[in-house]
Amino acid sequence: MSGGVDSSVAALLLKQQGHDIVGAYMKNWINEDNVIGHCPWMQDIEDARAVCDRLGIEFRVVNLMQDYRERVVSYLLDGYKRGLTPNPDIMCNREIKFGVFRQWARDHGFDAVATGHYARRTELADGQFALIEGADKNKDQSYFLTLLNQAQLADARFPIGHIPKPDLRRLAAEAGLPTAAKKDSQGICFIGEVKMQDFLRQYVPDQPGPILRATDGREVGRHPGLHYYTIGQRKGIGVPSNTDNQAYVVVGKRADDNALLVAFDAADAPGLFQTEVRVHSLQWNASPVTSVQRLEGRVRYRDPRVAIEFIPEGGNTALVRFEEPQRGLASGQILAIHDGERLLGGGVYI
Ligand SMILES: Nc1ncnc2c1ncn2[C@@H]1O[C@H](COP(=O)(O)OP(=O)(O)OP(=O)(O)O)[C@@H](O)[C@H]1O
Numbered sequence: 382m383s384g385g386v387d388s389s390v391a392a393l394l395l396k397q398q399g400h401d402i403v404g405a406y407m408k409n410w411i412n413e414d415n416v417i418g419h420c421p422w423m424q425d426i427e428d429a430r431a432v433c434d435r436l437g438i439e440f441r442v443v444n445l446m447q448d449y450r451e452r453v454v455s456y457l458l459d460g461y462k463r464g465l466t467p468n469p470d471i472m473c474n475r476e477i478k479f480g481v482f483r484q485w486a487r488d489h490g491f492d493a494v495a496t497g498h499y500a501r502r503t504e505l506a507d508g509q510f511a512l513i514e515g516a517d518k519n520k521d522q523s524y525f526l527t528l529l530n531q532a533q534l535a536d537a538r539f540p541i542g543h544i545p546k547p548d549l550r551r552l553a554a555e556a557g558l559p560t561a562a563k564k565d566s567q568g569i570c571f572i573g574e575v576k577m578q579d580f581l582r583q584y585v586p587d588q589p590g591p592i593l594r595a596t597d598g599r600e601v602g603r604h605p606g607l608h609y610y611t612i613g614q615r616k617g618i619g620v621p622s623n624t625d626n627q628a629y630v631v632v633g634k635r636a637d638d639n640a641l642l643v644a645f646d647a648a649d650a651p652g653l654f655q656t657e658v659r660v661h662s663l664q665w666n667a668s669p670v671t672s673v674q675r676l677e678g679r680v681r682y683r684d685p686r687v688a689i690e691f692i693p694e695g696g697n698t699a700l701v702r703f704e705e706p707q708r709g710l711a712s713g714q715i716l717a718i719h720d721g722e723r724l725l726g727g728g729v730y731i
Pocket residue numbers: 382383384385386387388389405406407408409478495496497498565566570
């Protein structure tokens with residue numbers, strides 16, 4: 382329980398269904414390094430505790446700070462240092478919530494870990510479990526669960542996945558839950574309201590270099606470090622285009638000369654749109670796709686599913702062709718592979 386309304390209602394529903402449950406808050410990160418910004422974790426703990434009191438269930442705080450630092454924060458910082466755009470939310474689900482925390486739960490005699498994710502899990506005829514998008518398409522969070530495997534899915538429960546958000550808030554209010562009107566949280570769990578750039582500034586040394594126009598190689602400015610930028614980014618480049626109705630967008634990062642490549646944001650900007658991409662570290666929760674297939678993919682959270690041709694290349698890698706060109710696919714980000722509403726697995730953009 383994060384102290385938010387979604388996991389509060391997840392607990393409420395499980396209680397009503399007669400399950401024997403305990404509420405747990407994972408302490409993953411506190412502002413121990415004085416990273417600027419506000420992380421309301423103490424308030425979140427109190428809110429989660431108040432909901433448990435209301436439901437008459439036990440509440441525990443589980444300290445996973447060391448695991449989180451080793452498995453999520455290091456992955457995040459290593460990735461940025463290597464010029465990638467990591468996805469800590471997806472990694473947190475695989476490594477912490479349904480990794481270390483799942484193990485903690487098993488060690489303490491629990492059968493399953495439930496969260497307030499908008500996603501569904503159904504049992505198939507063969508006893509396997511399918512991961513399905515949340516019913517409320519505007520809130521669907523299945524993308525963040527893309528890299529779970531079948532064993533993790535077997536132990537996972539998503540009690541609110543079939544409920545539209547407005548109904549969920551009403552259920553919370555009717556049950557008198559103290560979090561019924563609490564604002565939805567935003568972004569990465571541990572950084573709170575700190576902007577990623579401010580966070581990186583504390584941990585990754587600046588490495589200034591040129592900003593080059595991709596079309597003619599002309600230097601149009603300087604950047605403090607390639608890790609502050611990601612392909613497709615328009616805001617915060619700091620270089621005016623000096624051309625009416627034209628804004629610069631990041632179209633590439635070149636390690637050789639530490640150059641940030643920009644171009645006017647348009648369909649023909651070199652490198653901005655891709656008709657195909659390679660993925661590595663494929664992870665399936667369904668049977669692995671081993672032959673060429675027409676499927677669907679979600680290239681990032683909140684994007685609609687798009688038609689893809691999936692071409693396995695062995696060694697957990699594949700070539701993915703898009704029917705429509707896709708904008709700003711950053712190395713290190715995750716492609717979710719779908720068969721309709723069902724998620725089959727995911728891979729990391731090369
Ligand atoms: N610190 C935490 N301790 C325990 N569970 C957590 C924690 N952070 C997130 N979760 C779980 O993961 C789910 C999804 O997390 P996310 O940060 O996306 O929150 P959310 O979708 O806003 O949900 P909520 O309204 O419950 O905060 C939560 O519903 C909760 O079950």
